[in-house]
Amino acid sequence: MTRFILIALSLLFLGLMVILPVIAIFHRAFADGFDAYRAAILDPETLAAIRLTVIATLLVLPLNVIFGVAAAWAIARFRFVGRRVLLILIEIPFAVSPIVAGLCFLLIYGAYGPVGALLEPYGVQLMFNLTGIVLVSAFVTCPFVMREVLPVLMVTGEDEELAAVTLGANGWQIFRHVVLPNISWGLAYGVVLTMARAMGEFGAVSVVAGAIRGQTMTLPLQIELMYNDYNATGAFAAATVLTALALVTLVLRGVLNRFGPKKEAHA
Amino acid sequence: MTAIPRSTPRVLPGLSLGLGISILFVTLIVLLPISGLLWQLAQLTPADYFRVMSSERVLTALRVTLTAAAAATLINGVFGLMLAWVLTRYRFAGRGLIDALVDLPFALPTAVAGIALVSLYDRSGWLGSVLDKFGLQVAYTWWGIMIAMIFTSIPFAVRAIQPAIEELDPDEEAAALTLGANGVQRFLRVVLRPLMPSILTGVGLSFVRSMGEFGAVIFIAGNLPYKTEIASLLILIRLDEFDYPAAAAIAGTLLLLSVILLVAINLAQTRMQRYLRAEG
Numbered sequence: 001m002t003r004f005i006l007i008a009l010s011l012l013f014l015g016l017m018v019i020l021p022v023i024a025i026f027h028r029a030f031a032d033g034f035d036a037y038r039a040a041i042l043d044p045e046t047l048a049a050i051r052l053t054v055i056a057t058l059l060v061l062p063l064n065v066i067f068g069v070a071a072a073w074a075i076a077r078f079r080f081v082g083r084r085v086l087l088i089l090i091e092i093p094f095a096v097s098p099i100v101a102g103l104c105f106l107l108i109y110g111a112y113g114p115v116g117a118l119l120e121p122y123g124v125q126l127m128f129n130l131t132g133i134v135l136v137s138a139f140v141t142c143p144f145v146m147r148e149v150l151p152v153l154m155v156t157g158e159d160e161e162l163a164a165v166t167l168g169a170n171g172w173q174i175f176r177h178v179v180l181p182n183i184s185w186g187l188a189y190g191v192v193l194t195m196a197r198a199m200g201e202f203g204a205v206s207v208v209a210g211a212i213r214g215q216t217m218t219l220p221l222q223i224e225l226m227y228n229d230y231n232a233t234g235a236f237a238a239a240t241v242l243t244a245l246a247l248v249t250l251v252l253r254g255v256l257n258r259f260g261p262k263k264e265a266h267a
Numbered sequence: 268m269t270a271i272p273r274s275t276p277r278v279l280p281g282l283s284l285g286l287g288i289s290i291l292f293v294t295l296i297v298l299l300p301i302s303g304l305l306w307q308l309a310q311l312t313p314a315d316y317f318r319v320m321s322s323e324r325v326l327t328a329l330r331v332t333l334t335a336a337a338a339a340t341l342i343n344g345v346f347g348l349m350l351a352w353v354l355t356r357y358r359f360a361g362r363g364l365i366d367a368l369v370d371l372p373f374a375l376p377t378a379v380a381g382i383a384l385v386s387l388y389d390r391s392g393w394l395g396s397v398l399d400k401f402g403l404q405v406a407y408t409w410w411g412i413m414i415a416m417i418f419t420s421i422p423f424a425v426r427a428i429q430p431a432i433e434e435l436d437p438d439e440e441a442a443a444l445t446l447g448a449n450g451v452q453r454f455l456r457v458v459l460r461p462l463m464p465s466i467l468t469g470v471g472l473s474f475v476r477s478m479g480e481f482g483a484v485i486f487i488a489g490n491l492p493y494k495t496e497i498a499s500l501l502i503l504i505r506l507d508e509f510d511y512p513a514a515a516a517i518a519g520t521l522l523l524l525s526v527i528l529l530v531a532i533n534l535a536q537t538r539m540q541r542y543l544r545a546e547g
Contacts, residue, residue, distance in 0.1 A: 002450075003357055010353040011365070013346050016394075017418055018371050021383035024393065028386050067292040074285035078277070089293045092301065095525045097479020098377075099499040100518040101300070103506060107515065108303025115299065138296050161279055171280035200376025203481035207503065220378040220482070227382050227486065236386070239379040246374035250367050 025243050029236035040237035048215075049222035050241065056130060056218060057198045060137045064194050068145025069187065073179070075146075076153035077161075093142045102207025105136050128210030133218060136204040141197045145190035152186035153179075189256050196249040200242055304522070307515035319516040324492055325501060329520075332498040335409055336477035339416035344470045347424025348462070354425070355432040373422040377482025384415055385487040407489030412497060415484040416477035423476055427469030431462050464539040471532035475525045 109126040110116045164174045202220040209216045227235040388395045388406040405411045443457045481499040489495040505514040
């Protein structure tokens with residue numbers, strides 16, 4: 001009996017709080033019919049926002065993958081002064097809320113910030129453009145790849161890599177043929193998480209993007225703009241794109257969990 | 268951590284490259300921006316800081332943010348424990364799907380969550396129209412802020428508690444039953460006690476997330492100064508007015524609160540685990 005009540009309550013809570021809002025997005029997007037939906041998606045400003053979001057994400061991804069793998073490798077395989085400090089620094093973005101994160105970037109890289117002011121005479125502007133969007137997105141997604149790769153490296157240990165060294169493999173060969181195959185599942189999941197977060201980040205990006213129509217509007221910012229312009233169909237149509245992405249992320253997560261190797265330990 | 272022998276001669280390559288990349292990235296992306304905020308804060312005199320923070324509008328925004336976050340956290344603590352329990356202990360049709368959907372708020376962009384929630388709770392929305400009949404209004408009130416916070420932070424509560432339930436030994440519950448403990452006693456002493464450290468973590472993470480949440484909240488909040496304005500939005504407003512010191516003062520306060528909370532959770536968790544272990 002307890003079992004039945006608890007399951008029913010859980011389903012009710014999740015249904016009302018999580019599932020219903022998602023259904024509402026699609027309902028509102030198609031409220032004016034499929035043609036209105038298609039027109040909203042094909043709106044030039046929406047398409048420009050989608051393009052900018054994809055470009056920014058594609059720029060953040062390699063940065064984060066290189067950093068995440070490099071940091072995980074250094075932390076998992078070596079002991080050095082400041083190893084714990086590095087781990088804490090990588091986790092800091094989890095503790096910083098989006099608006100505060102955006103503000104931090106503005107205060108250092110903006111025209112009035114120490115670094116921004118230093119670069120300004122050379123005509124280099126870091127905020128209110130694509131660079132700014134990429135930088136804050138790198139901040140909010142900073143721990144994702146490292147966090148997935150590190151436990152895998154911890155669990156696999158270094159025996160195979162040492163064997164490769166003995167056999168005369170160079171650094172790249174060890175990475176390519178020994179490390180990469182071992183970490184591929186963790187890395188893949190880290191990439192999925194990074195992509196989802198980078199595409200959907202709103203608060204931090206809204207601080208540093210400058211919101212120039214058709215130029216620095218990422219898709220989440222475009223959604224806000226259209227919503228505030230009473231263009232509900234446009235806003236919800238754009239939202240369906242991001243919702244679909246979120247659902248794909250969940251499916252990929254499920255696939256990776258089911259078919260990937262089991263993570264035995266978390267570092 | 269046992270994988271690393273204490274004093275391996277450095278046979279493996281890549282320390283300098285890995286460390287070099289890490290330090291460069293962390294410096295540019297994490298360390299410098301955080302010090303940007305600290306640098307701005309350092310330029311404030313204590314008197315300036317207190318003038319900013321003691322203004323009625325800032326105090327109201329902080330109160331609205333913290334009370335809504337606390338209420339959302341309380342609800343997430345209860346339902347997070349329940350969801351985690353149901354997902355770990357019971358097998359039923361659709362369990363896998365439900366388990367996956369718990370992460371949806373984490374995967375869904377916050378702005379999307381925001382417009383979805385407001386369209387539900389608005390007077391013309393599915394839930395809002397029902398509530399309206401009872402004279403209740405959620406959208407554009409404190410309650411809306413709380414609902415948005417519940418939405419974005421429920422995965423944190425569930426995912427923090429779930430692994431701890433997996434580690435519970437059902438035999439102990441059975442033993443308590445044989446010894447004549449009633450349902451409440453069994454729940455409090457055999458289930459809830461060993462789960463406390465992870466519940467604390469889940470609840471703490473949920474609170475920190477709620478406190479800083481922006482995208483999901485601003486659409487449903489109404490954003491009326493002195494009424495339904497959250498602290499994050501006020502930072503943004505000060506920023507648009509180029510009042511960087513005020514923005515930094517509020518942001519620094521929020522950041523300090525999060526850091527203190529996270530450190531406190533960490534310490535409390537270690538202590539509780541030691542205590543529980545010592546008791547056996």
